[in-house]
Amino acid sequence: MKTIYVVRELGGGGSEVMIVPVPCRGTVHSVRVASDLQIDANGTLKVGRGDVATAANVVNTVTGPAGNTAAGTILDGVKDADYGDNVFDPDSDTAAYKSMWIEDDATFLGGEATVVIRIEFDDSAYIEQEASEA
Secondary structure, eight states: OEEEEEEEEEOSSSOEEEEEEOSSSBEEEEEEEEESSOBOTTOEEEEEESOTTOGGGEEEEEEOOSSOBOTTOOEEOEEOTTTTTOOBOTTOSSGGGSEEEEEEOTTSBSSSEEEEEEEEEETTOOOOOOGGGO
C-alpha cells in the first residue's frame, strides 16, 4: 500500500481539476479529505481515470453530508461499485491510465481553502485480466 498526499489550494469559485501521476501499477483503495474551511452539503470531490468529462471513469467520490461540515472534519470517499477497481499503470501504452484526476465540483467548498487529500493506493491488489490484456 502506498499513501499519496495531495495538498490543494482551491479557489472556491468553481470546479477545479488536478492531474496526479500514479507511482506504480495498482488501484485506488480509499480516499480521505480534510479542509481548513467547511465542506458544503452535497458538494463532491471525485477521483478518476481517463477523461475527466466521462463520469464512468470515477473510481471514488467524497460527498459532503447534508448540512455543512465544520473545518477540520475528515470525510471518507466511497469506492464506485462499477469502476472502483480500475487499474492505473504508469507503464501502460494508454496515456489515460498513467495518472489519476481529482475534481471538486463548484459546490464542494464555500470559498478559498486548503484541502488535503489522502489516497491509499493499493500496489499489491490482485488484478484479473484477460490474457489479451496482459
